[in-house]
Structures are given as C-alpha cells and as structure tokens.
Amino acid sequence: MADITREEVRRVAALARLGLDPAEEERLAGQMVRIVEAMAQLRRVETGEAEPLTHVLAGLGNVTRPDEPRPGTDREALLAAAPDRSGPFLRVPRVIE
Amino acid sequence: MDELYYEPVHRLADLLASGQVSSRELTRLFLDRIQELDGAVGAYLTVTAERALAQAKEEDERRRRGEAAGPLAGVPVAVKDNLCIQGVPTTAASKLLAGYRPPYTATAVERLRRAGAVILGKTNMDEFAMGSSTENSAFRITRNPWDLDRVPGGSSGGSAAAVAAGEAPAALGSDTGGSIRQPAAFCGVVGLKPTYGRVSRYGLIAFASSLDQIGPLTRDVTDAALLLEAIAGHDPADATSAPVPAERWREALTAEVQGVRIGLPREFYGEAVEPQVAGAVRAAVERLVADGAVAEETSLPSAEHALPAYYLIATAEASSNLARYDGVRYGFRAEAADLAAMYLETRKNFGAEVKRRILLGTFALREGYYDAYYRKALQVRRLIKDDFDRLFATYDVLITPTSPVVAFPLGARTEDPLAMYAADICTLPVNLAGLPAVSVPCGFAGGLPVGLQIIGRPFAEDTVLRVAYAIEQRLQLDLRPPLGRVAA
Numbered sequence: 001m002a003d004i005t006r007e008e009v010r011r012v013a014a015l016a017r018l019g020l021d022p023a024e025e026e027r028l029a030g031q032m033v034r035i036v037e038a039m040a041q042l043r044r045v046e047t048g049e050a051e052p053l054t055h056v057l058a059g060l061g062n063v064t065r066p067d068e069p070r071p072g073t074d075r076e077a078l079l080a081a082a083p084d085r086s087g088p089f090l091r092v093p094r095v096i097e
Numbered sequence: 098m099d100e101l102y103y104e105p106v107h108r109l110a111d112l113l114a115s116g117q118v119s120s121r122e123l124t125r126l127f128l129d130r131i132q133e134l135d136g137a138v139g140a141y142l143t144v145t146a147e148r149a150l151a152q153a154k155e156e157d158e159r160r161r162r163g164e165a166a167g168p169l170a171g172v173p174v175a176v177k178d179n180l181c182i183q184g185v186p187t188t189a190a191s192k193l194l195a196g197y198r199p200p201y202t203a204t205a206v207e208r209l210r211r212a213g214a215v216i217l218g219k220t221n222m223d224e225f226a227m228g229s230s231t232e233n234s235a236f237r238i239t240r241n242p243w244d245l246d247r248v249p250g251g252s253s254g255g256s257a258a259a260v261a262a263g264e265a266p267a268a269l270g271s272d273t274g275g276s277i278r279q280p281a282a283f284c285g286v287v288g289l290k291p292t293y294g295r296v297s298r299y300g301l302i303a304f305a306s307s308l309d310q311i312g313p314l315t316r317d318v319t320d321a322a323l324l325l326e327a328i329a330g331h332d333p334a335d336a337t338s339a340p341v342p343a344e345r346w347r348e349a350l351t352a353e354v355q356g357v358r359i360g361l362p363r364e365f366y367g368e369a370v371e372p373q374v375a376g377a378v379r380a381a382v383e384r385l386v387a388d389g390a391v392a393e394e395t396s397l398p399s400a401e402h403a404l405p406a407y408y409l410i411a412t413a414e415a416s417s418n419l420a421r422y423d424g425v426r427y428g429f430r431a432e433a434a435d436l437a438a439m440y441l442e443t444r445k446n447f448g449a450e451v452k453r454r455i456l457l458g459t460f461a462l463r464e465g466y467y468d469a470y471y472r473k474a475l476q477v478r479r480l481i482k483d484d485f486d487r488l489f490a491t492y493d494v495l496i497t498p499t500s501p502v503v504a505f506p507l508g509a510r511t512e513d514p515l516a517m518y519a520a521d522i523c524t525l526p527v528n529l530a531g532l533p534a535v536s537v538p539c540g541f542a543g544g545l546p547v548g549l550q551i552i553g554r555p556f557a558e559d560t561v562l563r564v565a566y567a568i569e570q571r572l573q574l575d576l577r578p579p580l581g582r583v584a585a
Contacts, residue, residue: 009456016416016459017423017437018452019445028456031514035457038515039405042473045480052475053482055307055337056293056531058555063336077200083430090425095436 004032102130102263103577106172106320107347109266113160113171120153120160120171124215127173131217131264134580139239140249140259142178143186144218149173152215169327170213175265177256178219179226179302180206180311185216189302190234191224192446193422193429203300204335205269205311205328212327217265220255224448225419226276226304228252229520232511233450240507241283242578243545247504250280250520256314257284261578267315267324271301273308274407275500275524278536281314282499282548285538285576287565288314289321290524292556293531294339296325297332305414306337308407308528316576318537318566322346325558341556349559352570355389358492359564364400365497365523377540377547378498384571385564392496395488399480403526406481408518409461409474410529416458419451453514482530489554494564497523499536499548523550533558537565538574546576 006029013020020028075088084091101109101123112118128146135141156171176182179189181199188194206216223233231239231254239254241247242262249258253270257280260268270277272290281288289312296311303309313324329343359382366375386392424430424443431442447455461470488495500520510517527534532552539549549568553561 012456012459012463015463016455017420017440017444018447018455019441019443020452021445024449024452028453031453032456032460034515035408035453036460039409039457039461039470042402042405042409042477043469045402045473045477047473047476047480050476050479050483052472053479054475056482056555057337057339065333073201078426081197081200081427083424083428092425093433093436093439 004029004036101126102266103316104266105316106169106266107323109172110169114166120156120215121150123171124149124153124173124217127217127265134262134264137240137245138242138258138262138264139237140220140255140262140264141175141218142188142190142221142236142255145185145216148185149215149217156213156215167211167213168323169209172214173217173265174209174214175217175220175256175259175268176206177222177253177268177270179222179271180269181300181302182206182216182219185219187219187302188236189225190222190236191448191451192235193443195429197428199300201300204297204332206300208328209269214327220253220259220268222255223252224451225302225415226252226271226273227415227450227454229275229279229517230510231255231280232507233448235448238507241504242580243285244504247506247545248283250283250500250504252276252280253314254280257281257286257288260284260286260314260316261576262580267313267320269311269328270314271309271311272528273304273411274528275521277312277314278524278534278548278550279500279521281536282546283504285546285578286314286316287318287321287538288312288536289325289558289562290527290534291325291329291558292339292533294337295341295533295556295558296328297335297338299332299334303418305411306418307414308411310528318535318562318569319347319350321535321565322350322562344559346559346562350563350566352567354385354564354567357385357390357494357564359385359390359392360395360488360492360495361392362395362397362400362488362495362497364397369519369522370498370501371503371542373542374498374501374503374547377542378496378549381539381549381568381572382496385567395492397484397488397526399477399484400526402477403481403529404518404522406474406477407525407529408457409470410478412454412458413461413471414458416455416462419455450514478529481526485530485532493553493560495552497550497552499523499550503542503545503547527552531555533561535561535565537568538576539568539572540574
C-alpha cells in the first residue's frame with residue numbers, strides 16, 4: 001500500500017482535477033509514500049465494532065426550517081464575483097464540440 | 098497614549114466608556130502601529146484603514162448621542178483572512194481567491210460589529226488554514242514578534258502575531274487542529290477554541306467542516322471571555338450551530354480553584370515535548386495545587402493515534418470542500434481551451450501543502466481504500482471521544498502543553514510535512530472530540546513564550562476560562578515582546 005508511484009499520484013491528481021507539473025509529481029510521490037506510511041499505523045489499531053464518528057453534535061438530527069420564501073444573497077452580487085458571465089449565466093470554456 | 102496598544106480590550110472599553118479616549122483616536126493609534134511595525138512582522142494581508150476610521154466615527158457619534166453602546170463599542174479588532182466580510186478582499190491566503198470580495202459577511206464578524214467592534218483588517222494565515230507556521234501563505238511571511246527569525250505558529254499566525262505585537266488588541270482566528278491555540282502559545286497570547294457548534298461557521302471559508310471552529314486570540318483571559326460572549330450562540334444560517342445560548346463568561350471568572358479536579362494525561366507529556374515546556378506547564382499546575390486544586394496523572398491511550406486519524410479525516414473533508422475552487426463561480430480562473438483543462442490549470446495554483454492534502458484526502462476516500470483509511474480513522478475518532486468522556490467523569494479539566502515545542506525558526510520544518518504535522522499533536526485530539534480548550538501563557542523557555550492548554554467538557558467554556566484565569570492571575574507574566582529593534 002505504501003508503494004505510491006508517480007503513476008499513482010497522477011491518477012489521484014486526475015480524480016481531484018489537480019494540475020501538477022512533472023517535477024511536482026516526482027516530489028509529491030516521494031512525500032506521499034512517507035505520509036501514507038505514517039497514516040497506515042491506524043490499521044494496527046484495535047477498533048473492534050466501534051461506530052465510526054462522523055461528527056460530535058450530540059442529539060442533533062436533521063435541521064429544517066419552514067418552507068417559506070425569504071430573502072437570500074443578492075443574485076447580482078453573487079454573479080458579479082464570477083470570472084466570466086453572460087447576463088444571468090456563468091460562462092465557461094467549451095464543453096462539447 | 099503610547100502604551101495603549103498593549104492594553105487588553107476590557108481596559109480599552111473602559112477608557113472609551115469614560116470618554117478618556119475616542120474610538121477614532123484608538124483606531125488611528127493601531128493603524129499607526131501597523132504602519133510602523135507590519136513591514137517587519139507581516140501580520141496583515143489587508144488593512145481596512147478607511148472603513149475602520151468610518152466605523153470608529155460611527156461608534157463615537159453613537160456614544161455622543163447617548164445611545165446604548167455594545168460591550169466592544171469602538172474597540173478595534175482584527176479578523177483572520179478566511180472570514181468573509183462583504184466587499185473586503187478575503188483570500189484565505191490563496192492565489193485561488195486573490196482579489197475575491199465576498200457578497201456577504203460571516204456571522205461571527207457580523208456579531209463583533211453588532212457589539213461595536215471596529216475591524217482593522219484581515220490577518221495572514223496558512224493557505225486555507227492548512228499549516229502550523231503561516232509559511233504556507235501564498236502572499237507573505239509572518240514573523241514571531243518575540244523573535245523575528247521564528248514562525249508565529251499557524252494557521253492563525255497573523256492574528257496571533259498582530260495581538261502579540263500590539264497591532265490589534267484582539268483578533269478572530271479559526272481552529273481545525275490547533276490553529277488558534279498553537280499560534281497563541283508561540284506568540285504569548287490567549288487563544289480559545291470553543292466547543293464545536295458554539296460559534297456559527299457561516300462565512301468561514303471551510304477547511305474540514307466537522308472540525309473547524311472560530312474563536313478569539315486576545316491579550317488576556319477576560320478578553321477571551323468578552324469576545325466569546327459577542328460571537329457565540331445559535332445561528333440559523335449554520336445547520337451545525339448548536340441551539341445553546343451565549344453565557345456571561347466574563348462575570349463568571351474567578352481565580353478560586355479550591356477542589357477543581359485536574360487530569361494530566363501522560364500521552365501529552367511524552368518525549369516529543371521539550372523539557373522546558375513540560376516544566377513550565379507542571380510548575381503552573383503546582384501553583385493551582387498549592388491553592389487547593391487536585392491534580393493527578395492519568396491516561397488517554399487513544400491519543401497516540403490522533404495524528405493519523407486527524408490527517409485522514411481533515412484531508413478527506415478538505416478534498417471535498419476545496420472542489421469548489423474550479424474557476425467557475427468566483428475567484429481565480431486560468432484560461433484554457435476547454436472546461437477540463439481549465440479546471441486543471443486553475444487548480445494548479447494551489448500551494449504545495451494544499452495539493453498534498455487534497456491528494457491525501459482523495460486517496461483516502463477512493464473506492465477500495467475507504468474502509469482501510471477513512472472509515473478506520475472515524476472509528477479511532479470514536480475511541481478518542483470515548484476516552485475523553487471517560488476522563489471527564491473524573492476530572493473537571495485536563496491540562497497539557499499546547500505545543501510540544503516553542504516557536505521554531507522560519508524554514509525549519511517546511512521541507513518535512515510530517516515534522517510540521519507533529520507540531521499539533523497536543524491540540525488535534527481536542528478537535529476530533531469537539532471539546533472547548535484554551536491556550537494560556539504559562540512561562541518562557543529560552544526567552545520564548547510557552548502555552549498551557551486547558552481542555553474541558555463540551556460547552557464547559559466557563560470552566561476552562563476560569564482555570565485559565567486562575568493561572569493568569571497567579572503568574573502575572575509580562576507578555577510584551579522585545580520589539581525594540583524594529584519599533585525604535
């Protein structure tokens with residue numbers, strides 16, 4: 001498991017849509033080997049049937065509110081932060097030919 | 098007037114209330130101090146001078162008209178750069194958010210303003226709060242006011258350095274694995290991480306949502322109580338915000354410790370802890386014992402697994418949270434011929450540590466690895482929480498060093514991610530269990546401040562603040578750093 005190759009780093013980076021240059025891939029592969037090795041000590045911990053703990057909020061279930069209209073953040077203010085837009089739409093580079 | 102920049106918030110509030118100083122004078126004083134020192138310290142990313150002076154003027158006029166003044170009326174405060182303020186650059190020290198001006202304000206900041214605080218500016222941090230030295234900022238280095246060749250800690254290093262240097266009387270930070278407490282310890286200030294859910298995270302740029310919590314960095318414990326009163330309480334805009342009202346923490350402060358039961362978990366005093374650090378912490382505990390507190394060694398066995406569990410959980414959550422920086426809705430976009438290439442080129446601009454963490458998180462969540470890493474980490478998180486619960490059946494508080502070491506030299510750990518992660522071994526378990534904890538200065542080692550951590554039961558901020566206050570009152574440390582060579 002601790003055997004993380006450059007190929008592996010490239011594959012995980014692609015899943016995360018993370019651009020890396022070749023020098024970075026090389027460096028990260030070396031570091032990831034050591035980091036994952038350090039994390040792998042967990043596999044030796046006796047956890048038995050312990051219920052995974054995803055959050056610490058005691059007794060808090062789903063939080064809902066009445067389904068009533070109310071003011072939100074101004075649409076124009078939100079759109080103004082976009083790198084590129086066309087009227088009320090966000091514009092992105094071509095997706096399909 | 099000159100030494101006012103080392104006065105705590107509660108004292109400044111008294112001076113303002115009695116009319117001995119105006120908010121405009123005070124704000125001007127701190128802006129001048131920033132001008133004078135920040136070239137050397139580097140605590141701020143953005144100074145909002147004009148806005149601050151306008152807010153100060155409003156507070157002065159409100160007071161002159163005799164309107165009810167908030168508890169922080171006219172007091173200047175700084176805010177970590179991962180807290181959104183409408184119209185003010187908010188970058189989380191990342192190139193991905195360079196120039197971003199949010200269309201809304203974080204609840205914690207909104208509440209500070211409602212209490213009358215004047216916002217001086219945004220403080221430096223590790224990019225997206227990922228780091229323990231503030232060296233991962235994409236924009237600048239922050240130096241420790243006690244020794245300018247050393248780090249201020251992180252990730253709230255700018256907030257800690259600003260308060261320590263008298264460039265702000267108090268600041269807000271955020272704490273995911275120690276990011277308020279560790280820099281507070283390194284810079285000789287008080288840092289409080291409230292119980293998870295105590296303070297709304299609305300408007301906090303997310304790193305690891307099940308661990309992140311906002312809290313104050315201040316010159317003394319009274320100020321930590323005062324700022325918490327201003328920012329705590331339920332917020333419908335954050336579904337994980339607890340329906341628990343704020344308390345009058347300041348009024349509850351007492352230096353009395355008769356009968357307080359203190360546990361000292363030995364896993365936090367291991368060989369990684371510098372002897373002088375452990376010595377300063379134990380000496381402070383002895384002072385409490387001399388006055389009637391009961392302290393004994395105990396054990397939190399799962400603590401040794403906290404670091405790997407933390408890094409798997411935090412990075413898994415981060416890899417998901419940071420998916421939103423895709424160049425589409427806000428922030429930086431790299432130009433590219435098609436959408437897929439645009440994502441890759443845009444996200445190339447994350448710094449090295451953020452990339453490492455996104456990779457680790459993505460790795461841990463991958464099909465086929467999920468059970469062995471992420472699920473296992475969540476099970477260990479359960480064991481840690483259970484261990485804490487068990488100890489809190491016996492003890493009112495647990496006391497540990499905040500950090501195993503004092504502030505280390507700039508550059509000392511940047512090439513070794515695991516060494517950097519190890520700087521947080523005493524603070525990470527607390528976030529995994531969602532508990533309140535405060536770091537309070539307890540002495541010096543080689544001229545650098547040492548922080549002592551007090552951990553309490555969920556929502557027992559009153560108890561941790563009280564014990565912190567008891568220590569502060571007994572030690573009476575002089576916490577003004579020797580800034581002569583830059584300020585003279």
